[in-house]
Amino acid sequence: METTKQDESARVLVLGAGYGGLMAALRAADHATVTLVDPSSEFTERVRQHELAAGRATIGHPLAPLLRRKRIRHVPARATALDAHQRIVTTDSGEKLGYDRLVYALGSRTRGTGDGDGRVFTSETAAQLHKRLQDGPGRLVVVGGGATGIETAAELGEVTDWEVELVTAGQVGPSLSPKGRAHVREVLRALGVTLREGAAVTPADLDADAVVWNASLQPNTELATAAGITVGADGRITVDEHLRAVSHPDVYAAGDAAGAWTRDAGALRMACATALPVGTRAGRNAAADLTGDEPRPLRFRYQAQVLSLGRHDGLVQKVRRDDSPTDLVVTGRLAALAKEQVVRTTVRTLRLAAR
Known part of the structure; x- marks a missing residue:
């Protein structure tokens, strides 16, 4: 089996362990040292949430077995601040994490209404x-x-x-x-x-x-906006064809937080079907950017x-x-x-x- 070697001097920090973030971390780890920040110890199959409501026992999968072979460090915390100039993310535990490249994959949430209504x-x-x-x-x-x-x-x-x-x-x-x-x-x-x-x-x-x-869904891009990263009218991070934030070239975006697009498909909708390929390309490009390889454009239809x-x-x-x-x-x-x-x-x- 062909193996790859991590460049320990190339640090990729991934925010979010959903479909896009987890895939980005796994792909970046083939060539870079990766830290994954997410408060949960499990990957959640979000597309099965309606089954959970109907009585399915679980829709979670432990992260540890998925991360162990790639030696990805999991920080079980929530990112609370992003300093895009100093390249530092602060977590709710007070830890400050530096990075060379960041993959922003904090996903989305249901656009809420009826706050305080217990129904x-x-x-x-x-x-x-x-x-x-x-x-x-x-x-x-x-x-x-x-x-x-x-x-x-x-x-x-x-x-x-x-x-x-x-x-x-x-x-x-x-x-x-x-x-x-x-x-x-x-x-x-x-x-x-x-x-x-x-x-x-x-x-x-x-x-x-x-x-x-x-x-409807609302992208979780408040941290990005506060850090000065450009977002589009839909609230998603504006990226180029390599999934690099147009305002901050050391930041990549994946999953629902990314305003990803391709020449074939146009603007991609928020979905598991798009998050996995976008996460794959964002992770690979973030590592390639640090190891001297050429980042490739996203291909999707x-x-x-x-x-x-x-x-x-x-x-x-x-x-x-x-x-x-x-x-x-x-x-x-x-x-x-x-x-x-x-x-x-x-x-x-x-x-x-x-x-």
């Missing part, structure tokens, strides 16, 4: 939502007609005794073809999920015992969108390289199996990179 849950509070659902049947409203909202409503409609409604400001599945959207509507109806489209709401508008807010619709149905929507939908869809049990294999492959890909 409101998000993907990030899926475990608490599961506990709430055990208290007895009631009325549950899922807000957001994108992939996360659809998967959540279908999953909970299938496995709970709650009355489930999905509410969206526009059409359900706005990125799907008419054929794909029709299948989503059909499955939701069969699962007993009421669908209300064209309704812009706040939690205060809803007569519900519990609300799952899946309306879309192929399909894949949704689970409960445990027994799904949707594979074939898309063009720019993520626009075609008329080709696969549905039913075969699509559900395809979705499960896609999700499992993300973890397999990380484990392969760790080896």
